[in-house]
Every structure is written in C-alpha cells, then in structure tokens.
Amino acid sequence: MNWILLIVAGLFEVGFAACLGKAKESEGAEMTYWYLGFIICLGISMFLLVKVSQVLPIGTAYAVWTGIGAVGTVVVGIIFFKEPVSFWRLLFLTTLISSIVGLKVVSS
Structure with missing residues (x-):
C-alpha cells in the first residue's frame, strides 16, 4: 500500500509542475486557478x-x-507544452526509469 501511495505522491508532483507550466502561460484569474x-x-x-x-x-x-516527478514532468512537457523530443532525452529518461525500478526491486 505504501508503494501505491508513493506513486500517487509522485503523480501529484507531476501535477504541481504542470500547474506551474500552465500558470506561466496564463493571465488574471486563470493564472490564479493554476497557482491554486x-x-x-x-x-x-x-x-x-x-x-x-x-x-x-x-x-x-x-x-x-x-x-516519478521528473519522468512525468518530462512526458507532460513533451505532450502538453511541445517540448523537444530527442534521442538523448529519451535515452536518459529510460535510464532514469530503469533506476527507479531498480530501487524498488532492491528495497525491502
């Protein structure tokens, strides 16, 4: 159960990073809602x-x-903020995911 909560926590980290990105693109009340x-x-x-x-x-x-926050934020950036996709970016993203999985495997 704790691992599931940790994944959810990481997804909310992606959420707050995405909100920052959207707030940067917004003005007025909409920006306030993104900051909220x-x-x-x-x-x-x-x-x-x-x-x-x-x-x-x-x-x-x-x-x-x-x-989870880093990987998720990169994916959100690529999909929603049209950030560039390159071989090297994807390679290091894959390396990061492998490291996260490795930590889970070796943790008791």
Missing part, C-alpha cells in the same frame, strides 16, 4: 511523501518520488 492547483497538488504530494517515508526508507522513497 499548484498549492493543492504540492500539499497532497508532500503529505503522502511524509506518510510513506515513515515506513519506507527515506532515501528510496525520496528517490522514487523525485524520479
């Missing part, structure tokens, strides 16, 4: 990270949380 989404996602993500770090090793939990 950022604060909500940030709060949920941090709460879940704190909760799982009480059970899972903090080094592993934090690495997996940031890894």
